[in-house]
Amino acid sequence: MEAEFLAWLRGRLPAVKPPIDIGVGDDAAVIACAADSRIAVTTDMLSDGVDFRLGEVDPRRVGRKALAVNLSDLAAMAAQPIATFVSLLLPRSGGTALARELYEGLLPLAEEFSAPVVGGDTNAWDGPLAISVTALGRAGPQGVFVRSGARPGDAILVTGEFGGSILAHQFDFTPRVREALWLREHAKVHAAMDVSDGLTLDLSRLCVESGSGAELELSRIPISSHARRLVAVEQLSLSPLQHALNDGEDFELLLAVDAADAARLVADQPLESLFGVRLTQIGRVINERGLWGIDAAGTRSPLEPGGFQHRFD
Amino acid sequence: MEAEFLAWLRGRLPAVKPPIDIGVGDDAAVIACAADSRIAVTTDMLSDGVDFRLGEVDPRRVGRKALAVNLSDLAAMAAQPIATFVSLLLPRSGGTALARELYEGLLPLAEEFSAPVVGGDTNAWDGPLAISVTALGRAGPQGVFVRSGARPGDAILVTGEFGGSILAHQFDFTPRVREALWLREHAKVHAAMDVSDGLTLDLSRLCVESGSGAELELSRIPISSHARRLVAVEQLSLSPLQHALNDGEDFELLLAVDAADAARLVADQPLESLFGVRLTQIGRVINERGLWGIDAAGTRSPLEPGGFQHRFD
Numbered sequence: 163m164e165a166e167f168l169a170w171l172r173g174r175l176p177a178v179k180p181p182i183d184i185g186v187g188d189d190a191a192v193i194a195c196a197a198d199s200r201i202a203v204t205t206d207m208l209s210d211g212v213d214f215r216l217g218e219v220d221p222r223r224v225g226r227k228a229l230a231v232n233l234s235d236l237a238a239m240a241a242q243p244i245a246t247f248v249s250l251l252l253p254r255s256g257g258t259a260l261a262r263e264l265y266e267g268l269l270p271l272a273e274e275f276s277a278p279v280v281g282g283d284t285n286a287w288d289g290p291l292a293i294s295v296t297a298l299g300r301a302g303p304q305g306v307f308v309r310s311g312a313r314p315g316d317a318i319l320v321t322g323e324f325g326g327s328i329l330a331h332q333f334d335f336t337p338r339v340r341e342a343l344w345l346r347e348h349a350k351v352h353a354a355m356d357v358s359d360g361l362t363l364d365l366s367r368l369c370v371e372s373g374s375g376a377e378l379e380l381s382r383i384p385i386s387s388h389a390r391r392l393v394a395v396e397q398l399s400l401s402p403l404q405h406a407l408n409d410g411e412d413f414e415l416l417l418a419v420d421a422a423d424a425a426r427l428v429a430d431q432p433l434e435s436l437f438g439v440r441l442t443q444i445g446r447v448i449n450e451r452g453l454w455g456i457d458a459a460g461t462r463s464p465l466e467p468g469g470f471q472h473r474f475d
Numbered sequence: 476m477e478a479e480f481l482a483w484l485r486g487r488l489p490a491v492k493p494p495i496d497i498g499v500g501d502d503a504a505v506i507a508c509a510a511d512s513r514i515a516v517t518t519d520m521l522s523d524g525v526d527f528r529l530g531e532v533d534p535r536r537v538g539r540k541a542l543a544v545n546l547s548d549l550a551a552m553a554a555q556p557i558a559t560f561v562s563l564l565l566p567r568s569g570g571t572a573l574a575r576e577l578y579e580g581l582l583p584l585a586e587e588f589s590a591p592v593v594g595g596d597t598n599a600w601d602g603p604l605a606i607s608v609t610a611l612g613r614a615g616p617q618g619v620f621v622r623s624g625a626r627p628g629d630a631i632l633v634t635g636e637f638g639g640s641i642l643a644h645q646f647d648f649t650p651r652v653r654e655a656l657w658l659r660e661h662a663k664v665h666a667a668m669d670v671s672d673g674l675t676l677d678l679s680r681l682c683v684e685s686g687s688g689a690e691l692e693l694s695r696i697p698i699s700s701h702a703r704r705l706v707a708v709e710q711l712s713l714s715p716l717q718h719a720l721n722d723g724e725d726f727e728l729l730l731a732v733d734a735a736d737a738a739r740l741v742a743d744q745p746l747e748s749l750f751g752v753r754l755t756q757i758g759r760v761i762n763e764r765g766l767w768g769i770d771a772a773g774t775r776s777p778l779e780p781g782g783f784q785h786r787f788d
Contacts, residue, residue, distance in 0.1 A: 164597060167571050174582060175592055181557055182593050191593040193558055193611065195508030205596055205609055207562045212600045244494055247504055249520040249607050258480050269487060279488055280495050280504040283518055283607075284477060287525045293605035294562050294596075297520055298506065 164471045166226035187371065188309050189355050192301060200301040202241035206231045209292035214333075221260055222267030223333040224293070229268045231358065232297035233275055233337035234413045238356040239306040240346035241299025243277035244340060250284050251292040260291065269333040275339055302346055307417075309356035312372035317353050317424030322414040323438050324361050325389025325406035332411040342415060343435050349427060350420035357412045360469020364416060366453055372418070378465060381458045383407065389400035408468035418447050477784045488687070500684065501622050502551035502668055505614060513614040515593035519544045523603035527646075534573055535580025536646040542581045544671065545610035546588055547726045548651035551669040552611025552619040553659040555784020556590035556652060564605040588650070588652055615659055619729075620667035625685035629665050629760040630718035630737030633701065634752050635727040637674050638702025638718035639684050645724040653744050655728060662740060670725045677729060679766055691758035691778060695770045696720065721781030731760050 178185040183200060184192040190204035208231070210216050214224050229246060230297040236243050248268065252261055261284065265302045277297060296442065321338050338356070344469055345351055357364045361383070369376050380403060381434055389405035419427070424443055448454075484499065491498040495504040496513060503517035521544070527537050542559060549556050561581065574597065585592055590610060617648070634651050648742045658664055666685055670677045671775050674696070682689050693716060694705055702718035732740070737756055761767075768778040 167574055167597060168750070170575065171578065174578060176586065182591060185591070185597070191558065191560070193549060195514060196512040199509040199512060202558065203594060203611065205560045205594060207563050207564060207596045207598055207601045209598060209602070210562055212598065245504065246505070247516065247518045247609060249518050251520060251522055251605055264481065265484065265487060273489065278495060278498070280491070280498040281516060282499070283520045284480060285520055285522060285525065287522045289522070289602045292564055292605055294520060296560060296609045298516065299506060307569055374660040438732060
């Protein structure tokens, strides 16, 4: 199981020491290059059959996504992208055409976010497609956003809307890099991450790293129209809210922000005029461990974290 | 075909500009973090069935190799390792045990070379094992070794011996990091790379990047005892010299060095007393393009570059 393996691995790794500022466990590692210069480094691998199905999606969208998920991790750290590395494991037959399409999807996003591809590794084998991207970003003089700094009383803010990403958003999302860089300059952000595996699962991780818990006001969760559409399409028993709480791949920012700053951000919605992205307060950080949901009637009950985890034995 | 695809890709990438010093085409990219601080970044992916066969080799040796090939790329740039990232694509069944064994092989090498694992991505799928490692290294104040700086008249030096790596050396080699860092301080190294795909193929690449050619004295090529053993085992028509010239995965350094410095290095063999590694002059850089072999009788003839390339269509 992924979580158990990662716990084992963290126990086996040596203590973090200079020039490493942050090691395994956040959205990116942070390395001190010079006294006043820190870079964040993140890496994510996507594979056919797990993160996409080549027969069902244009390879250009796959290439774009492989870069976008890494840029989203840099956004989670409030790091400005500077360079990316792309490694491909291509099926032998049709590998060249596929590789070109992947790059045709990826390169415009790299240009948009000033994250040029400067290296990588191109391989062929008899298996399905896998793509591993590594992205480097520059931290600001204020440092990076981390998962571990949430304080009781902080407001929990999110960008955008949640749920139903499987219908399209999982490939077409915009990594919240610009939003994070703006917030780093204009608000006291105590903790942050990007929501890749599911809102409640990722919030539970942020809480564990911060040694705190969280209360969510369920009526305030911004539910994507995709989540509502998915309910209609699937005809399963899940509600749009359940999709919003537990679907993966929203790639929105999840932030623990000083309460006064958060009130101002929610009232003024500065990211809406700048980037067309709304901020919503969905709850608050509390001392008590665990996740708690408060429904429209004011009833408070434990909220089981749900989302995507890699399963292996 | 790999070479054609890479040529296409280099044409599609934007021109390198600050903070990128070196982009696609060398053993690592180089990024300026601050005025006096540059880091080299390299990434290599290994996969089951191409770079190893899981049923035939201890997974610990596979994990070690996945890191070692990246450290060898940092050595090629004369960069001091600072951090590594490990991404795994695991078969679902037995994935946890396999992941632990890979790390058990990799972590001692990471410690030996002060290259701690500080991030990565652990995934599971229905396909075979793939490992992608990214390594970061610090450039010295003199800058990095590059492929493109060889000058006519330079001596071509190599560390160690060549050929037959398939018998064991491909997994058990020591990346020449210490040797490169020593040479960066003590000799005028005009160009360098590590030999991963075959001595002649890699030398031909160094020559292309430098706009020059090379003459090899075939009787001086240091032939590994593994190459001789392989000839005995295989009973094929290849000679030990042919193995030394064209086998891949020697992971030795290939250097174009100022002729006077090279003469001194070969006479004094400083790396032998320090690290147990011999330096051999195998030829010289010439103005005329292409590779040329000079046999023991003094006959000069064109040398066809041979080695490993990923094949896909």
